[in-house]
Amino acid sequence: MTDAIDTAVLPRLDDSLYGIETRGVSAWFGDRKVLDRVSLSMTAGQVTALIGPSGCGKSTYLRILNRMHEMVRGASLSGEVLLAGTDVYAAGRRPADVRRRIGMVFQRPNPFPAMSIYDNVASGLKLAGIRTDREHRDHLVESSLQAAGLWQEVSNRLRSPGGSLSGGQQQRLCIARSLAVSPDVLLMDEPCSALDPTSTRRVEETIAELRGRLTIVIVTHNMQQAQRVSQSCAFFLASHDTPGRIVEAGPTDRLFGAPADQRTADYVNGRFG
Numbered sequence: 001m002t003d004a005i006d007t008a009v010l011p012r013l014d015d016s017l018y019g020i021e022t023r024g025v026s027a028w029f030g031d032r033k034v035l036d037r038v039s040l041s042m043t044a045g046q047v048t049a050l051i052g053p054s055g056c057g058k059s060t061y062l063r064i065l066n067r068m069h070e071m072v073r074g075a076s077l078s079g080e081v082l083l084a085g086t087d088v089y090a091a092g093r094r095p096a097d098v099r100r101r102i103g104m105v106f107q108r109p110n111p112f113p114a115m116s117i118y119d120n121v122a123s124g125l126k127l128a129g130i131r132t133d134r135e136h137r138d139h140l141v142e143s144s145l146q147a148a149g150l151w152q153e154v155s156n157r158l159r160s161p162g163g164s165l166s167g168g169q170q171q172r173l174c175i176a177r178s179l180a181v182s183p184d185v186l187l188m189d190e191p192c193s194a195l196d197p198t199s200t201r202r203v204e205e206t207i208a209e210l211r212g213r214l215t216i217v218i219v220t221h222n223m224q225q226a227q228r229v230s231q232s233c234a235f236f237l238a239s240h241d242t243p244g245r246i247v248e249a250g251p252t253d254r255l256f257g258a259p260a261d262q263r264t265a266d267y268v269n270g271r272f273g
């Protein structure tokens with residue numbers, strides 16, 4: 001094992017936090033424009049929540065951040081996505097490398113159900129092409145499960161299948177799998193929408209514990225959740241003839257307590273959407 005590999009997969013420390021920023025990002029599916037010049041800075045080590053009514057482009061925006069948008073046939077985009085000051089769409093940058101630095105957790109937990117809990121977490125390393133020896137892998141699996149808040153519940157059954165866990169545990173397993181490769185950014189697309197309230201709380205606790213260790217961007221429809229987990233918020237809005245735009249972005253307390261735009265006030269107070 002080389003030092004370079006070791007450093008690449010060690011749990012992240014505060015001094016290596018990177019934020020992510022977009023400048024003038026627009027997106028299309030075919031010739032339909034769904035996002036219009038979205039500029040947003042997502043602060044290193046903080047949780048940024050993307051909120052807004054259904055169809056305003058939140059998930060599309062999230063998927064642009066780690067180059068998943070381009071996997072959809074006919075999809076295109078313009079603008080810049082800067083991670084540590086470098087455009088993730090720069091010529092020569094490999095999408096797989098970008099996705100390793102910017103991980104994603106989806107709406108429905110998607111562990112490999114027949115694969116063991118241990119191997120599910122280790123699969124993150126394998127998929128990223130990171131080779132480790134057994135001892136180091138054990139360490140990474142444990143520290144990733146610890147960071148995802150699942151270690152205590154599974155440490156005595158690491159060889160049980162991932163599919164034997166509850167929905168909430170499976171979602172934390174997916175978080176652990178993402179963390180195993182030490183990403184700079186974790187994207188979460190409505191990670192609790194398929195979970196019961198208790199599991200939701202547990203995932204929210206995990207998000208709170210991860211704060212300060214990496215940068216998190218979460219899409220949520222749940223206004224209470226946005227207030228509980230995020231420090232910054234961006235409110236997206238689209239209409240039938242206008243693509244999604246950011247109406248307002250800033251500290252979560254301000255967006256909910258003293259929004260500058262009436263549409264933000266109406267949305268966060270549940271008057272539409």
Ligand SMILES: Nc1ncnc2c1ncn2[C@@H]1O[C@H](COP(=O)(O)OP(=O)(O)OP(=O)(O)O)[C@@H](O)[C@H]1O
Nearest residue numbers: 029034052053054055056057058059060061072221
């Ligand atoms: N694969 C696709 N092909 C064509 N159009 C798409 C595709 N995915 C999304 N869209 C369209 O792009 C627009 C933005 O969708 P997106 O899913 O990003 O919105 P959203 O704000 O995340 O919605 P929701 O909150 O319902 O998940 C919508 O009009 C949607 O119909």
